[in-house]
Amino acid sequence: xxxxxxxxxxxxxxxxxxxxxxxxxxxxxxxxxxxxxxxxxxxxxxxxxxxxxxxxxxxxxxxxxxxxxxxxxxxxxxxxxxxxxxxxxxxxxxxxxxxxxxxxxxxx
Amino acid sequence: xxxxxxxxxxxxxxxxxxxxxxxxxxxxxxxxxxxxxxxxxxxxxxxxxxxxxxxxxxxxxxxxxxxxxxxxxxxxxxxxxxxxxxxxxxxxxxxxxxxxxxxxxxxxxxxxxxxxxxxxxxxxxxxxxxxxxxxxxxxxxxxxxxxxxxxxxxxxxxxxxxxxxxxxxxxxxxxxxxxxxxxxxxxxxxxxxxxxxxxxxxxxxxxxxxxxxxxxxxxxxxxxxxxxxxxxxxxxxxxxxxxxxxxxxxxxxxxxxxxxxxxxxxxxxxxxxxxxxxxxxxxxxxxxxxxxxxxxxxxxxxxxxxxxxxxxxxxxxxxxxxxxxxxxxxxxxxxxxxxxxxxxxxxxxxxxxxxxxxxxxxxxxxxxxxxxxxxxxxxxxxxxxxxxxxxxxxxxxxxxxxxxxxxxxxxxxxxxxxxxxxxxxxxxxxxxxxxxxxxxxxxxxxxxxxxxxxxxxxxxxxxxxxxxxxxx
Numbered sequence: 281x282x283x284x285x286x287x288x289x290x291x292x293x294x295x296x297x298x299x300x301x302x303x304x305x306x307x308x309x310x311x312x313x314x315x316x317x318x319x320x321x322x323x324x325x326x327x328x329x330x331x332x333x334x335x336x337x338x339x340x341x342x343x344x345x346x347x348x349x350x351x352x353x354x355x356x357x358x359x360x361x362x363x364x365x366x367x368x369x370x371x372x373x374x375x376x377x378x379x380x381x382x383x384x385x386x387x388x
Numbered sequence: 389x390x391x392x393x394x395x396x397x398x399x400x401x402x403x404x405x406x407x408x409x410x411x412x413x414x415x416x417x418x419x420x421x422x423x424x425x426x427x428x429x430x431x432x433x434x435x436x437x438x439x440x441x442x443x444x445x446x447x448x449x450x451x452x453x454x455x456x457x458x459x460x461x462x463x464x465x466x467x468x469x470x471x472x473x474x475x476x477x478x479x480x481x482x483x484x485x486x487x488x489x490x491x492x493x494x495x496x497x498x499x500x501x502x503x504x505x506x507x508x509x510x511x512x513x514x515x516x517x518x519x520x521x522x523x524x525x526x527x528x529x530x531x532x533x534x535x536x537x538x539x540x541x542x543x544x545x546x547x548x549x550x551x552x553x554x555x556x557x558x559x560x561x562x563x564x565x566x567x568x569x570x571x572x573x574x575x576x577x578x579x580x581x582x583x584x585x586x587x588x589x590x591x592x593x594x595x596x597x598x599x600x601x602x603x604x605x606x607x608x609x610x611x612x613x614x615x616x617x618x619x620x621x622x623x624x625x626x627x628x629x630x631x632x633x634x635x636x637x638x639x640x641x642x643x644x645x646x647x648x649x650x651x652x653x654x655x656x657x658x659x660x661x662x663x664x665x666x667x668x669x670x671x672x673x674x675x676x677x678x679x680x681x682x683x684x685x686x687x688x689x690x691x692x693x694x695x696x697x698x699x700x701x702x703x704x705x706x707x708x709x710x711x712x713x714x715x716x717x718x719x720x721x722x723x724x725x726x727x728x729x730x731x732x733x734x735x736x737x738x739x740x741x742x743x744x745x746x747x748x749x750x751x752x753x754x755x756x757x758x759x760x761x762x763x764x765x766x767x768x769x770x771x772x773x774x775x776x777x778x779x780x781x782x783x784x785x786x787x788x789x790x791x792x793x794x795x796x797x798x799x800x801x802x803x804x805x806x807x808x809x810x811x812x813x814x815x816x817x818x819x820x821x822x823x824x825x826x827x828x829x830x831x832x833x834x835x836x837x838x839x840x841x842x843x844x845x846x847x848x849x850x851x852x853x854x855x856x857x858x859x860x
Contacts, residue, residue, distance in 0.1 A: 288534035288560050290445055294437030311437030316533035324518035324621040331777040335620045337518030338537070339774070341525020342429060343422060344506045344658075346807035347516075347774060355487075361525075363487075364424065364435070 286320035297367040314360035351375035392418040395496035400428020401705040402697025403502035405712030413720030418466045427453045498719040505655035505698035512765035514616030523652025538648020544568035544613040545652035547756040551596035558603045572610040635761035674753040686715035703749035713738035763819035773813040775806020787824040795834040
């Protein structure tokens, strides 16, 4: 079961719920952070840095560095390591990249 | 607006000890933390939604975390989780932000700042690649989420955190291809006589060492990671032997295939709130950082503002709890709560613990202090400021144009102006500026934070205005 790869069996997770990530359904469990659910799924690249386009993902894991930013419908840009998944949550990793490249074409 | 007597910022070991002690001494206490659960980084626990099947295998830190949580729940202390303190006013009014509830104020009569620490960032080529995590970040993911962030892992840095992180990775099923420590076994041996008497810590170390030996994890002493490589994520990590100044020796490189590189060079104390509160800071050379000056009863230079735990310098959970208890008791006494023989005894006992654990913190401080070579690993193209993507070469160019301090470089390059507000890049930029100008680091370090110290949605500020108006 691919999605269970990164999850340790020493705990019984919360109820399963679906997380929509750029239109793709990802299995997550109540109590997991967005970063946790993405990591368990094998995702490492959460966004691309606006200036160079370099890939970025989780770095500090405790809310200090703001590297793991993702876009959540209704919440905007959030630190994925600090926000717990909710049923029906819609997450986008592409939205931030698109917004950043849009901004880059302005005068800045 | 809400009011309290003692507001404790941070619900780690120091903050919990402070809040519980102040409450026992009769004070009305509110503890605030950004995270949804008490415990802080060290006593981080799985979320309530998880059921822990076998608590014993989660170790003694988990047991301690549960114990503190239970004490908190059984006490009259008010706990505000998921609360960001983004500013503070001179009359000790805290400016709060809670997701979904907007901004609010909390007026306190005394404050205990126990906002902890985070992994000390060290820049090297490839350190921004996905899959390069801080050791503390990997530990948090394992401890709280019980999710394994990699299968083939190299753990590298300097200091006592590397061993428990490597052990936790092994236990979660990862192959740890090496634990790379910058100091040498000889340097450890030369300090070992000073560690006698700290039996708990020695026992922990022996347990970690034994677990790594059993798992046949290769150990490299006197080595550092010099670069990480990969296209979209880390694929290889290269280490090299270093001299006494931690400068790599040519011809000693070794390369590992990895999908996770954990970096841990000790910690930086979070200084945003002490700075914002106007606490007088003094440079603490072994930690390369300005830290708040405080009395033996943990009061900072600002009357009624106490500091405890990693806020006063890196010292671990035992020292944090002792300092927290001292600070909480002192705050309650200051507010005029009854100070009988039992409180006096409690204070004396906490002070004795504080002095004992401080001794061990000093040993680790010296043994694992950063050395100059570690700040020279970044190449010209290596970003120092991850938020604004400012490279070492751009910082160098700014210095050559005359920017002789972090503040000046910030003005020239946008370094430290992204959402992390310089938490990650400050010391890195300071060391490069110091290197380029020949000035000591203590003279070029700077950056006074202005609220909000972490980004807050603008709409939330409107709510605060209403909250404060309603209070008048």
